[in-house]
Amino acid sequence: MSELKDTIVGLLLKIAPEADAAEIKPNVDLRDQLDIDSMDHLNFVIAMAKQFGLEIPEKDYPRLTTLDDCVAYVQSRGT
């Protein structure tokens, strides 16, 4: 669980290098707290898809809003 979270935080830091891993709040909108735009978010979703071997349809993007969301989403997709 925490390993999965660390992996996702690692992906986030790649698209938002100015962010501080320790400061990322698990239940706050990532785009708001990291001040990233839709392009950054898409890069993040692409990285998630590659990392976990998932096909993530466009309609699922809202399920990747917070860090906790992302963890739950990856778990629900059975990885």
Add this chain to the structure above:
Amino acid sequence: MSRTISYREALRDAHFQALSEDPRVFLVGEDVNCYGGTYAVSKGLADHFGADRVIDAPLSESGFVGAGIGAAMGGLRPIVEVMTVNFSLLALDQIVNAAATLRHMSGGQISVPLVIRMAMGAGRQLAAQHSHSLEGWYAHVPGLRVIAPATVADARGMLLTALADPDPVIIFEHVGLLALTDELPENAGAVEIDKAAVRREGSDVSLITWGGNLPKALEAAKQLEAASISAEVLDLRTLRPLDDAAIVATVSKTHRAVVIDEMWKTGSFAAEVCTRIVEQAFFELDAPLRRVCSAEVPIPYARHMELAALPSVARIVQAATEITRHE
């Protein structure tokens, strides 16, 4: 509480305060008692303080300035009024050879806490013998402090600070300023006499002057503003020692300067100011310096010729415009 008074009244108030507060202070000069002073600065003081402290002197500048120096050496605090600066030439030896040097010559044993006030300047049709501006001559001499009140507040306050100085101080009072009025607080008093004062803020050109030409510079700044040229006006106030920092500061801000001086241009005090700018702020200059001085003639008597010979608002505006305007 404040009240509106003239430059002349401010000088008189300063004398009144000085004579009231310090029994060592006395005023000596031609016609200062019975007549109330040629320019009516000491009018009424004799009634209050009597002939021992408001003393009519014989027509001998060398004599009564010398007496003032002696009194100062003896512990008194004399104010010597010299009717106009041209008459002070008769006392040059006393001022330059005695007052300015005695501290030095005595190895610091003797001080000369003397204040000499002189009327000066043209503009009142007093012709070639009574219209001089020679403050730069005195500012040349180490051992003297030379100040030039240009505002009512400075007329009110500079004398008191000058009296507190342990060394001789010469105060130049431009006759063109005597009728100037301004509002002063009831408790107006001594002012510092070390620093120049920015009388108006600006960014395009500095108008640097002192004494009688300050009102002209301020009026010129107003006219320049109408032409979208922002002029800063610096009142030097004290010509010796000169406030170099203030001069460098204003030139560093505006990068252009016009120095306005009623002395003749050759050897004028403006020349000293310009030289200091070039020495200390050369790389701040974005245009040649300009001087607005008196024409190189004895000051004429005829009104229109006298005005033509003196620095004027129009000439200041023209000089500032020349170095500020871009093609």
Add this chain to the structure above:
Amino acid sequence: MSDFNMPSLGADMDEGEILAWKVKPGDSVRKGDVLLEVDTSKAAFDVEADHDGVVEEILVEPGHKVPVGTPIARIRQTGEAPAESKPVPAPEKAKAPQAPVKVAAPKSAGQAPHLRITPLARVVAKDLGVDPAKIERGSGIDGAITRADVERAAARHEEPHVVKAPPPPSGADKSKREGLRDAIAAAMSRSKREIPHYYLSQTIDLDPALNWLEKLNAGRPITERILSPVLLLKAVAHAIWEVPELNGYWIDGALNQSESVHLGVAISLHSGVIAPAIHDADDKSLEQLMAALADLVQRARHGTLKPAEMTDSTITVTNLGDRGPEAVYGVIYPPQVALVGFGAIAPRAMVIDGQLVARRSVIATLSADHRASDGHRGGLFLRAIARLLEHPESL
């Protein structure tokens, strides 16, 4: 043999710090090879060789900061004889980081004509890296070159136009942030000082475009999906064909229209906004544009943009994003002549065919330089964007 000089990596750069050399004396380099990494006040850049050759000598060591235009290496062009055969004394290496670097004075044989220039203008010219001898005529008294003339000259050429950055405070990160802030301050102040902006806005119905895009994306794997801002960029790039006077630079009192469309894309970093270019945006397919934008954003975040991308936009687009405000009226990045802004895409009440309906729409704005174009033409440009977005399949 030629000197390789500290390049200008942006109109607002006056000096750069060498972070690391990627080559050493004796190395052969090809045009495009990365030679070194340079830190400007904004970001770190890779600097590439501009021709093939052999590195003869490194003149400035890492950790040293030098003004733009200072020789930092010697590169012998392919085919040239090695320097050793020439009796040229090796130039002195820059020593201390703060040591003033001598910018070689123009070597004038005999007497150069005396320049009529004010002392201040001479100082400012040196600071800005401007050769005052190249200023044709001064505007000051008696034709003297004044500070204003030098600043105008600096602004005109690619020569850096900079309000000199204050000495960096402690902390490199802080100084970089302030450096970018200074650069933005200088560019934006200049823009508002010199450019007579006019502003237009138009609400554009995006339903057709977004419906089309959703259908397109549904059938595609995630890496091939197109984001809506890309559609907007494509529409801008094509609309420029119809009103070309919005694309280019205002230089020396005249419009220099650009043949190419290099779209500057405003990207907000923590330290401030930058606007690197997508080159030849009008020639790119949606897929290529998407890839270019994704790449640009990522490299902007990592500080690995190329110099050319930072300097040669011909028009800028600022998109404050799907969570941004309704509309943005931007400040033109000089010497460009136009800036297009997009606010948030949101459902709005619109009247279509006489019916009041809720449609997803965007407010497009144009800030343009009135010296280069007029409101009527600007209006045509916004209408062209709207028309192109009604038929996204044609993009």
